[in-house]
Amino acid sequence: MTDEHESADAVAPPPEDQLAFDVADFPGGIHAALEAVLMVVDEPVSVMALASAIEQPAADVEAALRELEDGYAAQQRGFTLRQVGGGWRMYSRHEYAPVVERFVLDGQQARLTQASLETLAVIAYRQPVSRQRVAAVRGVNVDGVIRTLLSRGLIEELGHDEESTAILYGTTSYFLERLGLSDLDDLPALAPYLPEVDLLDEIAEGGRS
Structure with missing residues (x-):
């Protein structure tokens, strides 16, 4: 005992x-x-x-x-x-950043493709936005790119469009974290990166007509 x-x-x-x-x-x-x-x-x-x-x-x-x-x-x-x-x-x-990138990634970074970056930019600045509207801006099918961004946790589904019932996408808190931003208002000016986005509404309207 x-x-x-x-x-x-x-x-x-x-x-x-x-x-x-x-x-x-x-x-x-x-x-x-x-x-x-x-x-x-x-x-x-x-x-x-x-x-x-x-x-x-x-x-x-x-x-x-x-x-x-x-x-x-x-x-x-x-x-x-x-x-x-x-x-x-x-x-x-x-x-x-260059020093850290070289040490941590050692030249083997799995970077996003240009197509992924362009798609992410459209979603970030025009969210909530449907896959069809993103495709209208980029002029190509974006199904595969959307899946990639979803799998990396950079975007998420935000619901459905009331008229078309299409899924709407937006960026995640992880996206903000990776960019070191507090909220979407801290995104830089769009024009230098994606000039065509100012025509998004016109293009999207044309795509729905």
Whole structure:
């Protein structure tokens, strides 16, 4: 009986009060605690989730995040902290993209084709948009490209057109995350990348007539 009790005691979890902590006890305080959490996440984390993780008020957490973001910029660090897609995450600074790409991808990046990029641009700027309207702009069948973008999580179905019942597509939060954007309003000006898109409505109307 004694051995059994000793074995059970050995594997029992510590009392709950022993798991509690106060970030004020850590040398780096709230800022270092946030850095520690952000270093292990692979997607943006909300202020509320971070506040819960380090047991601090959300207002204090948001203020600390802003201070970290400003501090990294002032120190010209190779990484930065961004608010993207409703949360916060560490990113390499865009100036060092060529270095990171060479190291991580080693020349074997599975890039999107030009057709995929053009299709993604049309969807991003004109969403929600149907497959037929995208095809009208590009002048080619886009079924295969749409499947590729769906499989990569860059676009998603947003419902159906009330008149034609065609599936409508739009970009995902992953799309915003990959581009380092907070929302679609942060997309760059369209004209330099896809001049024909200004004629989309006219073309689409012609395709439906």
